[in-house]
Amino acid sequence: MFFFVLIAYKRGIMSLRPYSAKRNFKKTPEPKPKKRKRKESELCFVVHKHAARHLHYDFRLEVSGVLKSWAIPKGPSMNPKEMRLAILTDDHPYDYKDFEGIIPEGYGKGIVLIWDQGTYHIKDKNVKETQKEMVEGLAKGKITFMVEGEKLRGTFTLARMKRGENQWLLIKNKDDFVLDKDILKLDRSVVSDMTLEELAKESP
Numbered sequence: 001m002f003f004f005v006l007i008a009y010k011r012g013i014m015s016l017r018p019y020s021a022k023r024n025f026k027k028t029p030e031p032k033p034k035k036r037k038r039k040e041s042e043l044c045f046v047v048h049k050h051a052a053r054h055l056h057y058d059f060r061l062e063v064s065g066v067l068k069s070w071a072i073p074k075g076p077s078m079n080p081k082e083m084r085l086a087i088l089t090d091d092h093p094y095d096y097k098d099f100e101g102i103i104p105e106g107y108g109k110g111i112v113l114i115w116d117q118g119t120y121h122i123k124d125k126n127v128k129e130t131q132k133e134m135v136e137g138l139a140k141g142k143i144t145f146m147v148e149g150e151k152l153r154g155t156f157t158l159a160r161m162k163r164g165e166n167q168w169l170l171i172k173n174k175d176d177f178v179l180d181k182d183i184l185k186l187d188r189s190v191v192s193d194m195t196l197e198e199l200a201k202e203s204p
Helices: 002-014 017-021 094-098 127-140 196-202
Strands: 043-051 055-063 066-072 084-088 101-103 110-121 142-149 153-160 167-172
Touching (some): 043 094, 043 127, 043 142, 055 127, 066 094, 066 167, 094 110, 101 196, 110 127, 110 196, 127 142
Antiparallel strands (some): 043 110, 055 066, 066 084, 084 167, 101 110, 110 142, 142 153, 153 167
16 A cells, blocks of 8 residues: 555656646745655645635645645535536645635736645555545545535535536535535635635735
8 A cells, every 4th residue: 555655646746747837936925846745644625715817716635745726616505406616727736725825917816825734545545545545536536535624514515517627516414504594605724724815915
């Protein structure tokens, strides 16, 4: 299993090349790609709220040393009846989980805040087992996992749609954390406690 995870980790680092190619790190405050040295005993997830050309939410899961990322135009929902389109995008470096600020002119221009963050795992699996199943599930087109965030909690499924390799659905599974209310009304950053408008005023 260790060998399998090591190979997946190396592939994860290689997958950051598109992220680097689209950015000028002399101009953008976004973190540069670098190898992830695992110390924590848990896997992270983060959801960025991104006011770019169109407002959307970036749902990110730590897999093989990088953040696998999906852009969700309508944002995540805690209601199983509300399936959300999730578009698989470029992998991001692990350090992006702490990024909050303004991206200048260029790729991804806009204001970014950390809408939610926390940890995730697959039920009854440790970190290595979760990583292995995530890699396999991503290849097959379906992953089910449990998140423990400040806003999002419980079990979710990401399932690839037949009509496009990068088009997935984010679905809240039925459990004790289901909510009928609109979770997106909680619009402040879980780190800075700012809204997008307030962050724009505070950032240089």
